[in-house]
Amino acid sequence: MPRLRLALAQTNPIVGDLEGNSVAIIDAVRRARDAGADLVAFGEMALSGYPIEDLAGRPSFLAACRRRAAELAAELGEAGLGDVVVVLGHPDGPFEPRRFTTSNAPTAIAQNVASVIQGGAIVARYAKHHLPNYSVFDEYRIFIPGDELLVLRMHGVDVALIICEDLWQDGGPVNRVASADAGLLLVINASPYERDKNEVRLPLVTRRAVENDTCVAYVNIVGGQDDLLFDGDSVVVDRHGRIVARAPQFQPHLLVVDLDLEGATEHELPENVALVELAAPASGHGDGGTAVVVGDSGTPRDAGDADNAGHASDVGDAGDAAESAGDGGRTGALTPLTADIAVVPDELEQIWGALVLGLGDYVRKNGFGSVILGLSGGIDSSVVASMAADAIGASKVYGVSMPSQWSSDHSRSDADDLAERIGLHYETQAIAELVAPIESQLQLDGVAAENLQARIRGIILMGLSNQKGHLVLTTGNKSELAVGYSTIYGDSVGGFAPLKDVPKMLVWELARWRNTFAERRGETPPIPENSISKPPSAELRPDQTDQDSLPEYDVLDALLEQYINGGLGRTELIEHGFDAPTVDRIISLVDHSEWKRRQSAIGTKISRTAFGRDRRLPITYRPTDVS
Ligand SMILES: Nc1ncnc2c1ncn2[C@@H]1O[C@H](COP(=O)(O)OP(=O)(O)OC[C@H]2O[C@@H]([n+]3cccc(C(=O)O)c3)[C@H](O)[C@@H]2O)[C@@H](O)[C@H]1O
Ligand SMILES: Nc1ncnc2c1ncn2[C@@H]1O[C@H](COP(=O)(O)OP(=O)(O)OP(=O)(O)O)[C@@H](O)[C@H]1O
Numbered sequence: 164m165p166r167l168r169l170a171l172a173q174t175n176p177i178v179g180d181l182e183g184n185s186v187a188i189i190d191a192v193r194r195a196r197d198a199g200a201d202l203v204a205f206g207e208m209a210l211s212g213y214p215i216e217d218l219a220g221r222p223s224f225l226a227a228c229r230r231r232a233a234e235l236a237a238e239l240g241e242a243g244l245g246d247v248v249v250v251l252g253h254p255d256g257p258f259e260p261r262r263f264t265t266s267n268a269p270t271a272i273a274q275n276v277a278s279v280i281q282g283g284a285i286v287a288r289y290a291k292h293h294l295p296n297y298s299v300f301d302e303y304r305i306f307i308p309g310d311e312l313l314v315l316r317m318h319g320v321d322v323a324l325i326i327c328e329d330l331w332q333d334g335g336p337v338n339r340v341a342s343a344d345a346g347l348l349l350v351i352n353a354s355p356y357e358r359d360k361n362e363v364r365l366p367l368v369t370r371r372a373v374e375n376d377t378c379v380a381y382v383n384i385v386g387g388q389d390d391l392l393f394d395g396d397s398v399v400v401d402r403h404g405r406i407v408a409r410a411p412q413f414q415p416h417l418l419v420v421d422l423d424l425e426g427a428t429e430h431e432l433p434e435n436v437a438l439v440e441l442a443a444p445a446s447g448h449g450d451g452g453t454a455v456v457v458g459d460s461g462t463p464r465d466a467g468d469a470d471n472a473g474h475a476s477d478v479g480d481a482g483d484a485a486e487s488a489g490d491g492g493r494t495g496a497l498t499p500l501t502a503d504i505a506v507v508p509d510e511l512e513q514i515w516g517a518l519v520l521g522l523g524d525y526v527r528k529n530g531f532g533s534v535i536l537g538l539s540g541g542i543d544s545s546v547v548a549s550m551a552a553d554a555i556g557a558s559k560v561y562g563v564s565m566p567s568q569w570s571s572d573h574s575r576s577d578a579d580d581l582a583e584r585i586g587l588h589y590e591t592q593a594i595a596e597l598v599a600p601i602e603s604q605l606q607l608d609g610v611a612a613e614n615l616q617a618r619i620r621g622i623i624l625m626g627l628s629n630q631k632g633h634l635v636l637t638t639g640n641k642s643e644l645a646v647g648y649s650t651i652y653g654d655s656v657g658g659f660a661p662l663k664d665v666p667k668m669l670v671w672e673l674a675r676w677r678n679t680f681a682e683r684r685g686e687t688p689p690i691p692e693n694s695i696s697k698p699p700s701a702e703l704r705p706d707q708t709d710q711d712s713l714p715e716y717d718v719l720d721a722l723l724e725q726y727i728n729g730g731l732g733r734t735e736l737i738e739h740g741f742d743a744p745t746v747d748r749i750i751s752l753v754d755h756s757e758w759k760r761r762q763s764a765i766g767t768k769i770s771r772t773a774f775g776r777d778r779r780l781p782i783t784y785r786p787t788d789v790s
């Protein structure tokens with residue numbers, strides 16, 4: 164059986180940063196080459212970052228991506244890395260909208276492609292076939308679909324290549340893998356984290372391996388991009404679906420694994436399969452060879468454009484190359500690798516890791532050096548402060564206590580305690596004297612006067628942000644956002660909302676988990692016990708608690724879970740045991756808060772249905788279909 168040494172490069176790209184992303188790519192190829200890899204694969208759009216959204220409609224951006232991919236190939240060759248076969252995801256174009264007769268998206272001018280690089284040039288290209296258009300994805304709108312499976316013959320093995328959603332959908336390229344008789348199915352991905360995703364993603368990888376009787380290698384990008392968080396978790400399973408290598412979540416990683424694979428055989432190609440024969444390395448890790456397309460039953464691809472002229476041809480003299488590739492083309496035997504199988508953390512640790520990376524990458528990738536937030540001594544601000552310290556270090560976190568005349572003593576003492584435990588910067592800005600003149604001049608009372616306090620706090624945080632350059636973190640959680648329980652332009656102020664997709668009950672669970680995690684490591688638990696155990700209160704009037712306005716949070720969260728994630732209507736919610744008045748009140752609050760959510764800060768998605776792109780509803784809406 165031919166042995167392939169495969170490297171999966173789990174990189175953390177920044178959308179648009181073609182230069183920075185290229186540096187990481189070249190570095191990973193060098194490390195893969197030093198580790199003896201024959202093939203190194205990067206995630207979907209690893210060159211450009213993902214998702215590129217409407218940048219896909221900008222010809223100058225597409226041209227820059229295409230140019231950078233070709234330059235990168237040349238640079239790899241010049242750096243003596245031409246022998247390693249590199250599979251790299253990037254956008255390609257601009258194409259004439261009507262050039263592809265199979266296109267269902269006539270206005271799209273881009274394709275979502277994987278370029279195959281060898282010997283200093285792009286030698287083949289695969290265009291994604293299935294373009295996801297549900298949940299957070301809009302690819303059908305912006306990309307032209309491909310229509311064939313690419314098979315690379317290298318080192319005596321046939322490697323079938325597809326991109327992310329192609330693995331998820333029956334029909335199309337994944338159904339041709341078995342009849343193409345591929346020894347390895349390589350999938351490059353940009354698959355966002357959701358707390359239950361692993362329960363779907365890994366079984367899917369396993370199922371495809373068994374269905375096709377082939378090893379499957381799945382490489383994902385890692386890192387935060389606005390509201391999305393890519394968790395990495397790249398994995399290789401054998402033809403029985405058993406895990407043979409797995410990268411850790413939430414960090415860049417180069418996973419290198421030896422695979423003994425079914426050798427390539429001569430057989431008739433199914434429809435819409437392009438077989439590209441890659442030449443064996445000339446010697447050791449010297450200059451690479453050229454590619455020969457030995458069979459192509461589909462429509463011509465665009466791999467042989469001006470950038471790649473002379474490196475791919477459709478002549479059929481594959482025999483010699485196949486023979487020389489049979490032993491892997493290496494000059495000497497490589498020491499076998501030991502299995503590298505990362506342990507998947509428990510669920511709360513995963514969620515914490517996702518939120519910390521999402522927050523940290525938003526701060527770093529948007530060029531902030533620090534964050535600021537209001538510390539009320541309550542659970543939400545305490546958890547956000549702790550996450551921020553984990554993400555960027557306590558020395559870059561600024562907390563402000565802003566007591567009013569209604570603030571309890573514990574709001575101050577718990578905030579002091581938190582600041583001390585975490586070691587963040589901390590100051591006090593009392594608001595009573597700022598609130599009083601506005602309240603009096605505008606003659607505000609009731610909720611108007613209550614909200615003024617939250618708005619003065621917002622002004623203080625934005626003022627300090629403008630002055631010092633801190634990013635303002637808004638502390639609202641998913642339960643509050645669902646029912647509009649926050650003051651617009653008040654405590655909802657801010658640029659990033661770490662708890663946006665975290666319901667209140669989960670906020671408490673995470674707080675307890677983080678403290679226990681610290682204790683296990685012999686560290687000071689960051690969150691004061693009193694902040695966890697006391698009843699939540701906005702403290703905008705004497706003795707206020709959240710439950711003056713809302714049901715108990717366990718009931719509220721269960722109801723919201725069924726209404727928002729589960730998509731149940733009024734009748735079904737009542738059938739599930741929620742009482743009718745509560746259902747009516749909460750549905751009404753959720754539906755009438757859409758306008759607040761539409762202007763709210765983004766935050767890391769961790770659920771199947773996060774507020775934002777996942778759930779698009781009208782603001783102006785008079786419900787007549789409530790049932
Ligand atoms: N459809 C629509 N489109 C555009 N604007 C719309 C609108 N509906 C209302 N509005 C505007 O919104 C205003 C009302 O919204 P807003 O000013 O936010 O005020 P509102 O939602 O009435 O009150 C805020 C609630 O959040 C609670 N709160 C505040 C702060 C912190 C916390 C906490 O514990 O975390 C809770 C507070 O106790 C109160 O119950 C209206 O005066 C109107 O200007
Ligand atoms: N006294 C305060 N000092 C500083 N910030 C405050 C104060 N009160 C409220 N805030 C800010 O406004 C946010 C909304 O908090 P509020 O106490 O009204 O509700 P909450 O949802 O219970 O949040 P928390 O659990 O953090 O208290 C807080 O998380 C905090 O950032």
Ligand SMILES: NC(=O)CC[C@H](N)C(=O)O
Binds near residue numbers: 331
């Ligand atoms: N980029 C993609 O095609 C991702 C879609 C896929 N269903 C996923 O979430 O993994």
